Amino acid sequence: MKRVSLKDVAQKAGVAPSTVSLVLNGKAKQRRISETLAAKIISVAKAAGYQPHPVAVNLRTGQSKILGLLVESISGSFFASLARTIEVEAESYGYKIMYCSTENNPLKGKELIQMMFKHQVDGYLITPAPGMEEDIAQLLQLKRPLVLMDSYFEGLNAPYVLVDNYKGVRTCMEQLLKKGHRKIGFITADLDLVQLQQRKRAYRDACTEYKIPASSQYVLGIAYDTPQKTIIKQISAFITRHRDMSAVLFGTNYLGVAGMESITNLGLRIPDDLAVVCFDDHDVFRLYPPGISALQQPIDNIAKTAIALLMKQLGATKAKSRKQQILLEGKFIKRRSI
Structure with a gap:
């Protein structure tokens, strides 16, 4: 279907394209165009199904009123x-x-950022994949408004907002340690992301503080692109190899969900045979008997804070806060799995 142009509207209304442009941009009174003629042009444009071309609007206003949101997984x-x-x-x-x-594919991330750039988005909200440092650095160099979420690159001075991953895992570990657990497994995604490294470091530091030797620190890293059935098998094999474990901490909720299936397949009872905690809550954990304890991320607060940081860069708000790199505290949800 052919797009109705401004010239088409002008021809139907019997006026010059410039007159149509002035009316549709709210400048009729300013340019002394009569109310009768302005009403006629608006009526013709509506009947013809005219829609302003987004690129033309962007060129005129300097804004697309579109934000690019790039996340790890939909x-x-x-x-x-x-x-x-x-x-x-x-x-x-x-x-x-x-x-x-x-x-978490950096090549795909690069292509998507380029696509958003061509569409002239006004700002970017990005959960960066490993290997996207140069793409983020380029946006910063071009002074494009952006905020990183859930992760960041330590070498780049970019605005970011995420949960305090280190403190969150320390909280999970302290809950298990207070219950007397000393042989605690840690299952995490094997990705070079700062938040995952912080979670692993928090696990190691908690073990060191409680004088748990390295021989009793059981860590399983699972590749991000591993199929679900294989994840379940790997977790089952890990638990079977370390029958002396009394508890396991899952570093991400998708691994925690797979872990529930592994534990069920092995015929183990939670928490009688194995206590369980997960970083990042999930609806499944609330419903799964007996209920899985989890560190709940402040998702709404992360999103609202990220938008506020971006709007400040875009000049859409006069927020006074100068802080650009923000860690938010998670909330431990205690259920009956420990």
């Missing part, structure tokens, strides 16, 4: 909730969201 519960809140918050400022995912 299917993940954390990122779905994050995106939902970001969309609501962005709309309150008059912005729409262009939503894409990298699946």
Whole structure:
């Protein structure tokens, strides 16, 4: 279907294209165009189905009123909730969201950033994948408004907002250690992301503080792109190899969900045979008998804070806070799994 142009509207209304442009941009009174003629032009444009071309609007206003949201995965519960809140918050400022995912593939991330750049998005909200440092650095060099979420690169001075991963895992470990557990397994995603490294370091530091030797520190790293059935098998094999473990801490909720299936398949009871805690809560943990204890990330607060930081860069808010790199505290949800 042919797009109705401004010239088409002008021809139907019997006026010059410049007159149509002035009316549709709200400048009729300023240019002394009669109310009767302005009403006629608006009526013709509406009947013809005229829509301003977004690129033309962007060139005229200098804004697309679109934000680029680039997350790790569209299917993940954390990122779905994050995106939902970001969309609501962005709309309150008059912005729409262009939503894409990298699946932690840096090449895909680069291509998506380039696509967003060509679409002239006004700002970027990004959960960066390993290997995207240069792409983020380039946006910073071009002075493009951006905020990183859930992760960041230690060598780049970029605005970011995420949960305090180190403190969150220390909280999970302290809950288990207070219950007398000393042989605690740690199952995490094998990715070079700062938040995952912080979680692993928190596990190691908690063990050191409680004088748990390295021989009793059981860590399993699972590749991010591992199929679900293989993840379940790897977790089952890990638990079977370390029958002396009395507890396990999952470093991400998707591994925790797979872990529930592994534990069930092995015929183990929670918490009688194995206590369980997960970093990042999930609806499954609330429903799974007897209820899985978890560190709940402040998803709404992360999203709202990220939007606030971006709006400040875009000049859409006069917020006084100068802090650009923000860690938020998670909340431990204690259920009957420990």
